[in-house]
Amino acid sequence: MAYFLERREAVTRPNILGGHSYPVHTYRWKVIYTCPERWPLEKMLEGMDKKTHRITSNSPAEG
Numbered sequence: 001m002a003y004f005l006e007r008r009e010a011v012t013r014p015n016i017l018g019g020h021s022y023p024v025h026t027y028r029w030k031v032i033y034t035c036p037e038r039w040p041l042e043k044m045l046e047g048m049d050k051k052t053h054r055i056t057s058n059s060p061a062e063g
Helices: 039-045
Strands: 003-013 024-035 053-057
Touching: 003 039, 024 039, 039 053
Parallel strands: none
Antiparallel strands: 003 024, 003 053
16 A cells, blocks of 8 residues: 655646537646655645645555
């Protein structure tokens, strides 16, 4: 099991619905740190903005 510290990044994608090519502005989460334990990432997250950073896990029990 591993834990991931992720950062939210803005993404602009093409949209061709209705015959017009207006861009769609959205976001994606990009992994910036990986760790086998959660507590080091929580320590790092204390000094970061909670809206643009999060901790996730690859364990199905975590939610």
